[in-house]
Amino acid sequence: MTAIVEVEHLKKTYDSGFEALKGIDLTIEQGEILALLGPNGAGKTTLISAVCGITAPTDGKVRVGGHDIQDDWRAARKLIGLVPQEINLEPFELVMNTVRFSRGLFGRPRNDALIEKILRDLSLWDKKDSRINALSGGMKRRVLIAKALSHEPRVLFLDEPTAGVDVELRRDMWRIVETLRADGVTIILTTHYIEEAEAIADRIGIISGGQLLLVEEKAALMKRLAKKELRIDLQSPVDHIPETLSAFDLRRADDGRALIYTYDTTGERTGITRLLGAVQAAGLTLADIRTSQSSLEEIFVDIVKDGGK
Numbered sequence: 001m002t003a004i005v006e007v008e009h010l011k012k013t014y015d016s017g018f019e020a021l022k023g024i025d026l027t028i029e030q031g032e033i034l035a036l037l038g039p040n041g042a043g044k045t046t047l048i049s050a051v052c053g054i055t056a057p058t059d060g061k062v063r064v065g066g067h068d069i070q071d072d073w074r075a076a077r078k079l080i081g082l083v084p085q086e087i088n089l090e091p092f093e094l095v096m097n098t099v100r101f102s103r104g105l106f107g108r109p110r111n112d113a114l115i116e117k118i119l120r121d122l123s124l125w126d127k128k129d130s131r132i133n134a135l136s137g138g139m140k141r142r143v144l145i146a147k148a149l150s151h152e153p154r155v156l157f158l159d160e161p162t163a164g165v166d167v168e169l170r171r172d173m174w175r176i177v178e179t180l181r182a183d184g185v186t187i188i189l190t191t192h193y194i195e196e197a198e199a200i201a202d203r204i205g206i207i208s209g210g211q212l213l214l215v216e217e218k219a220a221l222m223k224r225l226a227k228k229e230l231r232i233d234l235q236s237p238v239d240h241i242p243e244t245l246s247a248f249d250l251r252r253a254d255d256g257r258a259l260i261y262t263y264d265t266t267g268e269r270t271g272i273t274r275l276l277g278a279v280q281a282a283g284l285t286l287a288d289i290r291t292s293q294s295s296l297e298e299i300f301v302d303i304v305k306d307g308g309k
């Protein structure tokens, strides 16, 4: 594995005195998709801005492809594509020119074949001669991505790429991200849609209050933190949990028509066999049983609430 983005002890205190980043350490491997989740104001945009060299950090280091973002800005920035949260396009410019011009800004030679491919991949080819102000909001977002890709970056930052876009465009974006990943592009995205992180990320980072609470492989995170529940529907309701079942983590649901058992998925034993035996021994008759697992969303809410503990 090769690290493409290295962030060391990054701090940012705004002029107002507000400490938006409180010492972030993060290494991003080439070719991975990292989703940064966090509540509003957590510091996601500040982190991306500092990594991209748009915001000067108060302390700490950032290297992209081995280049220091402060000391060797030009070389580092050339490797980065940034899709900002805000739509910052020139309203009267044509789509084609917008994207072509952006490539030129990075000192890349004109390459109309590449620009055509990017526009086609983003379903923008038939809009190439349209003015930006004639596009819908979703199309403008696509233009932002086309712009960010025009100089062939190796690392793409997507700051809430799907905020406020419809489901169809969101799925289109996921497809585009997959294509880019296949080309070896590293992708870092911030999102409020946990479903999005669950669908496309290899690793998940959770930021809250300017601190990175955790960064972990998505699958490992879900395995480690997802709680499982077993729901036991009873033939006759109970008004309390029998004394003989008090050793189990049980609660009543549906006015006693069901018992919910919460268990740890990482434990060697789930305790289910013992529980079912004890339920029968307590004279209760089962109508049905089913299990469910907590989603990434529930895990996220728990982590942010507990501050990563």
Ligand SMILES: Nc1ncnc2c1ncn2[C@@H]1O[C@H](COP(=O)(O)OP(=O)(O)OP(=O)(O)O)[C@@H](O)[C@H]1O
Binding pocket: 014, 015, 016, 018, 020, 038, 039, 040, 041, 042, 043, 044, 045, 046, 047
């Ligand atoms: N230029 C600035 N001056 C002072 N404070 C700022 C500035 N920019 C951001 N902040 C503050 O820093 C904190 C982090 O903001 P940031 O935009 O990084 O959060 P975020 O995680 O991207 O939030 P959101 O999900 O709402 O986009 C917020 O409290 C914000 O008010």
